[in-house]
Amino acid sequence: MNIHFVGTGGAFDYDFGNAAALVEFQGQHILVDCGPSIYSELCRTGYAALVDGILITHLHGDHVGSLFTLILHLNRRLTPARKAVILCPSAAFRDHLKEFLAFSLLDPLKYVDFISLQNTPWIGSIDTTNRHECGLSSFAYYFTDGDELIYFSGDIASADVCAAFLETRCEAKITVFHDVHYERVPTHVYYHDLAQQLAGRDVYGYHVDPRRMPPESAIPLVAEHPEFLLRSRNS
Ligand SMILES: [Zn+2]
Numbered sequence: 001m002n003i004h005f006v007g008t009g010g011a012f013d014y015d016f017g018n019a020a021a022l023v024e025f026q027g028q029h030i031l032v033d034c035g036p037s038i039y040s041e042l043c044r045t046g047y048a049a050l051v052d053g054i055l056i057t058h059l060h061g062d063h064v065g066s067l068f069t070l071i072l073h074l075n076r077r078l079t080p081a082r083k084a085v086i087l088c089p090s091a092a093f094r095d096h097l098k099e100f101l102a103f104s105l106l107d108p109l110k111y112v113d114f115i116s117l118q119n120t121p122w123i124g125s126i127d128t129t130n131r132h133e134c135g136l137s138s139f140a141y142y143f144t145d146g147d148e149l150i151y152f153s154g155d156i157a158s159a160d161v162c163a164a165f166l167e168t169r170c171e172a173k174i175t176v177f178h179d180v181h182y183e184r185v186p187t188h189v190y191y192h193d194l195a196q197q198l199a200g201r202d203v204y205g206y207h208v209d210p211r212r213m214p215p216e217s218a219i220p221l222v223a224e225h226p227e228f229l230l231r232s233r234n235s
């Protein structure tokens with residue numbers, strides 16, 4: 001199992017792309033989020049045709065801005081063409097996604113198979129609704145392979161959800177990818193709080209411009225770790 005970020009920035013960090021990751025396990029490629037920069041980056045790196053399943057953390061534009069383009073790519077640009085697969089953490093969120101996609105695709109069921117995440121035993125979800133923004137459905141996801149666990153926070157205002165979840169796990173190798181912010185805002189985790197709440201954990205921050213990192217920050221960033229960045233398949 002491995003994870004490579006397609007982009008590591010927030011909504012306005014265009015130099016780093018929108019935060020999204022491709023998780024690979026047993027030859028399957030699962031894309032987590034698909035903001036505006038993600039479709040073009042997947043094409044540039046040669047991965048667009050390889051996306052087997054899509055997970056969405058929440059419906060903010062910087063996480064779904066090119067989702068309809070990727071869906072149409074799979075349906076219209078591939079030979080043989082195939083429907084996109086969206087893995088849904090709940091029936092309510094599935095309906096939410098359908099409603100959202102109906103604005104661009106009219107009948108999303110023509111282009112997308114919405115499949116319950118319960119059918120994919122190596123991926124789990126944590127409902128973080130109201131914890132990023134009040135009234136907004138949101139989810140964190142985790143991926144397991146034997147003694148290894150990868151945690152992907154999505155956008156959330158506090159790392160206590162992650163800390164409490166990890167208390168219940170016994171995998172030997174746990175890697176956490178968490179959103180982080182360098183100012184106190186109600187929607188993202190402040191870097192000091194993140195370092196405190198996940199002290200002792202292997203944590204990497206994302207959804208931020210690394211050039212804004214205060215020198216005293218103890219949270220390493222995905223953007224500065226090339227081993228976690230998606231490289232072109234041909235390089
Ligand atoms: Zn958001």
